[in-house]
């Protein structure tokens with residue numbers, strides 16, 4: 001298992017994580033079997049957004065005795081009322097649900113205290129300027145949460161969170177289908193039957209978000225990495241071609257700032273399927289060729305940081321160079337930190353000899369030599 005830095009938190013998380021949702025409505029024994037298997041495979045981060053009491057209790061029982069080995073991503077604002085999940089900002093319910101989480105998980109702290117599910121800008125402002133964030137700060141102060149995070153599906157809200165300097169982790173929905181879509185406050189837009197066919201690559205606000213998070217040290221954990229399974233089905237896929245789970249995982253894990261993908265498992269075999277990513281060949285991980293040849297929608301002309309263009313005779317790490325350039329152009333003037341990073345590269349755009357050998361290997365038709373030239377001028 002590969003472990004990655006979770007932004008600036010100081011935590012190292014397994015790049016394949018455990019999303020708890022599929023553990024609902026399962027027996028305590030089944031939950032324990034899945035969690036034990038995750039631990040045996042090196043998974044060390046688990047997300048529990050669910051408020052349903054039984055699943056919380058089962059997860060708590062399963063990690064009893066090994067609590068310290070787990071990084072728990074727990075949610076604040078996810079409550080259980082009258083037998084059902086309710087997302088709320090009503091503080092009596094919020095506080096009771098968080099206390100319930102601690103009790104049922106048999107712990108006195110949650111590593112990542114996630115402000116649960118904000119997709120609207122106005123709601124973000126209300127939360128960050130009211131009693132909700134005061135409560136979250138209080139939890140952090142007394143050690144009941146170690147880091148403040150937030151979950152959202154909206155890149156515009158995620159960007160606001162990353163800019164606070166206070167929110168260190170964002171649980172964000174990432175897959176190649178969602179990545180084409182512009183920001184929206186309506187989650188149903190992401191699950192619409194018809195994605196349209198005129199999208200061309202990653203929506204700019206998403207590319208900007210990933211770069212911003214990388215720059216600010218905000219760690220991203222990923223939800224909905226399989227787009228609810230529709231990417232596995234040629235007819236349902238907005239690309240007109242099917243992707244495999246390993247390809248979807250690789251797509252998410254090659255976005256800047258991403259540390260771990262939360263995958264749902266019902267059985268130990270499901271865990272094995274996801275952990276197979278760790279030993280998959282580069283051909284098996286290759287989402288780029290599939291997307292580049294897709295009949296519907298396209299990522300043409302845009303660098304997805306897939307690494308297909310290697311090797312460069314001048315030794316340039318082309319995806320890294322492109323990431324740095326894409327990050328730099330977001331700014332009116334190039335920050336010193338990026339200049340320093342550029343200088344530290346053993347080979348950067350200055351080393352490009354414009355041989356264009358890389359371009360014949362880029363499935364997305366990126367004009368790499370031109371991009372290197374632009375980067376050279378930018379970092380001059």
Ligand code: SF4
Nearest residue numbers: 303304306307309362
């Ligand atoms: S330039 Fe092309 S091949 Fe290279 S990382 Fe970007 S998209 Fe992939």
Ligand code: SF4
Nearest residue numbers: 312352353355356358
């Ligand atoms: S064009 Fe530049 S970046 Fe591409 S392979 Fe040649 S030297 Fe490397």
